[in-house]
Amino acid sequence: MKGSLIKQNRKLRDLTLEGLSKGICSVSYLSKIENNTIQASEKIYRLLGERLGIRLIDINQEFDEEIHQTLLSWHEASQLRDFTLMDHLKNKCEIALQENHNIDLLNLFKVIAARHHMTKTNQLLDNGLYKELEGLLVNSTNEYQFFYHKVIGLHYFLKFELKTASQHFLKSLSLLNQISYNETEIYFHLSLTYSHTRQFVESNVYGKKAIEGYKKSLNYSKIVDSIMVIAINYNRMNAHTIAEKYFLDLLKMAKYQLKPLEKRRVFHNLGAIYIHQEKYDLAFDYLKRASSIETDENILKSNTTYLLALTCYYNGDIEKSKEFLASGAVLAEKYNHIKYKHKLFTLKCRMNNTMHEDFFLQKLENQIIPDLKQSNDFEDYRYFLELLAKLCFEKRLYKKSATYFKKANSINHSPKKDLL
Structure with missing residues (x-):
């Protein structure tokens, strides 16, 4: 040793x-x-x-089981985002490992400390730490490899390099049966990653496994998160009735326990569902309830405000739609939400009947579509490709229209290739 x-x-x-x-x-x-x-x-x-x-x-190089259990408890505290307990257990491990120099325990400390840092700061691993953790893989235990691939998967998830993230999460999952640690979070990470890559079937499979595990550990908050991902998947699959049932069941099941942000997300998503179902009064009601709940997630503010403007437009209340357009534009500009700047601009042009004008077509082709492609927002990217194709067709620009329809259809038929 x-x-x-x-x-x-x-x-x-x-x-x-x-x-x-x-x-x-x-x-x-x-x-x-x-x-x-x-x-x-x-x-x-x-x-x-x-x-x-x-x-x-x-x-002392002995493998101390008490220190080992404290390390595992520290990792669990990071999963629960209990910052006070995380700091306490980190300090306890640091003191214990001043006297114990077992290499396996020291390596576990380093990889769990990396998770601790990422959980508290929501920041990527720096290059030095990344290379250090990678260097410890040689001759490491299955347990270290399990935690390593989880942490590195999170690192790439935060970078939105989803293919690499999923590869590490799957490696971690493959090691699950070889360690003595009872783990559910890896299923949630896979569910969330596959949701972002629009692999909704895979996401729902892992999401349901996560729910099973979190029920056993009575982790109510993560049960809610897992159900939320599944419901959003069904919504994005255009299975709006199934998604609606999930969200309504979530409200009924968790009426008094939902945190404000979780409740806002449920209301927001129900509003989006009712827009699809053309139930605009109901959509407006849920979106207003969502907007009344304060949140630090500024992108959610921009999103909800945009949907309120859209709902009012579809419902024929143009003046109210203009009010939400104006407030949404202020939010999008303040927080530099490029996606919602473009969506609000598009709605404004739709409202003013200027979508066939050259200035709109040029902005759509040269700025909006490239921005959405670069941000990996492929659902809206596909929508705006189709919009440009339709507008070009209506202006008898048939060759350009066909090119953009082909691009949009290629995303429909091979989402994994396009995104990954």
Whole structure:
């Protein structure tokens, strides 16, 4: 075990075998020490430790089950986003590992600390930490690999590199049966990732597995989150009646327990469903209820305001629609929500009957469509491609119309290829 500790710290300090062994022992001898095939003298361990700046003499390398359980509890606290408990358990682990130098426990500490940081800051791993965690994979335990692929999957999910994220989550899932840790979150991560890639069947399968697991652990908040993902999937599959049932059941089941943000999302999505069903009065009612709930998620504010403007437009209340257009434009500009700037602009042009004008077609072709493609918002990207194709057809620009219809249809028929 000392050999693994030496090798790990040597790589962290970018030292070669030659650089570390110089004046202490031969390169081949150090290589055997690092691979734990020989036991060196205390003097050599002391000299290597001094060069690396670590202690290698009289250290406790036993696998302490109590420390192990504290590490797992710390990871669970990160899943629950209990920041106070996270900080307490992190400190407890740091103190315990000052006296215990078991390499497997130290490695688990590092990968769980990375999750701790990401949970508290919602930020990506920096390059140094990413490479350090990757470097620990060699000869690591199944448990370390499980947590590693979860953390790296989250890293890529936050970068919206969804194909890479799903690959890491699936690797983590493949290790689940080889560890003693009871885990449900990996199913939720897969459900959420597949929802974003519009692989709704796969998302719902993993979402239902997540619900089963969270029911056993009585994690009410994550049950709600998992149901929400499934309901949104059905909505995006245009199975609006099924989606409506999920959201209404969620309101009924969780009437007094839903957090304000969760309730806002339910109201918002029901409003969107009723727009599709052309029940505009009902849509307006749910969207107004959504907008009355304060949220720090500014993009949700822009989204709800846009849908209110759209609902009023479809319902024939043009003046009210203009009011929401104006307030939505202020929000979109304030928070630089490019998508909603474009959607509000499009609705305004629709309202003013200027969608066939050259200025709108040029903006649609040269700015709106490229922006949505770059942001990976492929549902709206496809919608605006189809809109441009229809407008070009109506202006008898048949060749251009056919080109854009073909692009839109290619997204319909091969969403995975287009997105990933």
